[in-house]
Amino acid sequence: MEHLERRLPVAFLLLLPLLSVSCVSNQKTTVSWCVLSDAEEQKCLDLAGNATARNIRGTLQCVRGLNTRDCMDKIKNGTADAASMFADDIYAAGLCHGLELAAGESHNGVDGISYYVVAMARRSSSDLSLLEMHERSSCHPGIRTTVGWTVPIGYLVNTSQISVGEQCNFPKAVGHFFGYSCVPGVKDPQHDPRGNNPKNLCEACIGDENDRHICANNHRERHFGEAGALRCVAENLGDVAFVKHTTVFDNLDGKNQESWALDLELEDLKLLCPDGSEAGLDEHERCHLAAVPTNAVVVRMEDKCRVWKYLERLQNVFGNTTEGFSLFSSAGYGESDLLFSDATHHLQRVLSSYTSWLGPTYTTMLQAFECEGFC
Numbered sequence: 001m002e003h004l005e006r007r008l009p010v011a012f013l014l015l016l017p018l019l020s021v022s023c024v025s026n027q028k029t030t031v032s033w034c035v036l037s038d039a040e041e042q043k044c045l046d047l048a049g050n051a052t053a054r055n056i057r058g059t060l061q062c063v064r065g066l067n068t069r070d071c072m073d074k075i076k077n078g079t080a081d082a083a084s085m086f087a088d089d090i091y092a093a094g095l096c097h098g099l100e101l102a103a104g105e106s107h108n109g110v111d112g113i114s115y116y117v118v119a120m121a122r123r124s125s126s127d128l129s130l131l132e133m134h135e136r137s138s139c140h141p142g143i144r145t146t147v148g149w150t151v152p153i154g155y156l157v158n159t160s161q162i163s164v165g166e167q168c169n170f171p172k173a174v175g176h177f178f179g180y181s182c183v184p185g186v187k188d189p190q191h192d193p194r195g196n197n198p199k200n201l202c203e204a205c206i207g208d209e210n211d212r213h214i215c216a217n218n219h220r221e222r223h224f225g226e227a228g229a230l231r232c233v234a235e236n237l238g239d240v241a242f243v244k245h246t247t248v249f250d251n252l253d254g255k256n257q258e259s260w261a262l263d264l265e266l267e268d269l270k271l272l273c274p275d276g277s278e279a280g281l282d283e284h285e286r287c288h289l290a291a292v293p294t295n296a297v298v299v300r301m302e303d304k305c306r307v308w309k310y311l312e313r314l315q316n317v318f319g320n321t322t323e324g325f326s327l328f329s330s331a332g333y334g335e336s337d338l339l340f341s342d343a344t345h346h347l348q349r350v351l352s353s354y355t356s357w358l359g360p361t362y363t364t365m366l367q368a369f370e371c372e373g374f375c
């Protein structure tokens with residue numbers, strides 16, 4: 001590992017002139033974007049038409065993909081050139097298809113971080129350490145979500161608190177590890193085809209007002225989602241909730257009118273840090289399980305520069321408009337986050353590899369799931 005890191009910068013300096021040359025003297029001027037829905041296709045076509053009307057060099061084409069995996073295949077074999085993808089898919093695109101990134105979204109105007117995953121507990125719970133969670137109770141936004149599953153379970157695997165063995169059965173290992181939990185959706189046939197996922201993974205769930213839909217993978221389960229996981233800890237059913245660093249602030253000060261949220265006070269909560277210590281709620285930058293990156297534009301290695309240059313021209317004209325076509329808005333198309341997240345402030349160039357974009361902590365979390373056969 002160390003050797004690799006020392007060699008990288010050198011390899012990089014050697015590559016840079018090559019990249020810029022291939023970028024300037026490039027024959028191909030069309031960029032075909034892989035889109036996933038009618039609404040996204042429409043926004044792509046509008047962008048293409050507006051780009052042509054404004055004489056922006058290059059041509060945008062819109063190619064319809066069946067799903068994200070299909071878009072990866074199309075980019076790999078040249079049927080498409082680019083698509084915007086979220087973190088877990090970027091990992092698969094890089095690992096399984098050797099694809100890279102041309103650009104990434106910046107939401108705050110500074111970096112490419114979307115949010116931090118934090119572990120939240122009641123301040124009154126003493127003797128609680130993330131390094132000793134055995135038999136404790138936990139609240140998760142949902143099965144197979146980044147915040148509620150990939151990151152916390154990846155952390156427990158990396159710190160050797162759970163081990164899935166050769167069976168690679170994550171729900172079983174997690175159920176044996178925690179005392180009881182709420183992992184909405186863990187008993188859904190889709191995630192539990194044999195019906196033998198541990199029952200205790202639903203024991204901190206409460207269902208709806210009539211005790212129905214317990215452990216459902218939707219809002220009828222009142223402990224579902226990030227607000228639901230926070231509620232689960234606020235109501236003393238769980239010792240720890242895995243949520244975003246913004247979750248608590250999104251539910252305070254009357255923003256959430258449910259009684260558990262109105263009763264909640266900032267002073268009642270604390271963060272648990274991966275090194276076993278604890279911290280205040282505003283200390284997420286140093287006390288988090290992972291910094292999850294924003295979406296980024298997946299391309300073939302040789303297209304990194306070419307696609308970036310084209311995107312740069314597009315965002316110079318359509319990135320910050322108050323009238324006419326707007327690159328980072330999906331208003332009028334009936335869906336959100338089309339082509340890019342609506343929260344995007346600007347696109348930044350990605351010169352480094354996809355693993356640097358994902359960052360070391362998040363990459364470690366994803367590696368914990370390698371036995372599931374990512375590709």
Ligand SMILES: *[C@@H]1O[C@H](CO)[C@@H](O)[C@H](O)[C@H]1NC(C)=O
Nearest residue numbers: 045046049050053324325326
């Ligand atoms: C430009 O975009 C708008 C939507 O913002 C769309 O209505 C219009 O048709 C587009 N223009 C062209 C020439 O495609």
Ligand SMILES: *[C@@H]1O[C@H](CO)[C@@H](O)[C@H](O)[C@H]1NC(C)=O
Nearest residue numbers: 070071073074075077078079
């Ligand atoms: C490229 O991959 C896509 C998706 O798998 C497939 O539909 C298409 O036929 C392939 N095209 C070529 C030229 O191989």
Ligand SMILES: *[C@@H]1O[C@H](CO)[C@@H](O)[C@H](O)[C@H]1NC(C)=O
Nearest residue numbers: 109319320321322345346347
């Ligand atoms: C967008 O435009 C507004 C007003 O013209 C300006 O204040 C702002 O800094 C611009 N933002 C970017 C990212 O260029």
Ligand SMILES: *[C@@H]1O[C@H](CO)[C@@H](O)[C@H](O)[C@H]1NC(C)=O
Nearest residue numbers: 155158159274360361364365
């Ligand atoms: C993974 O575990 C190792 C050893 O316990 C630790 O040094 C490292 O910081 C952990 N990585 C993450 C991302 O938590």
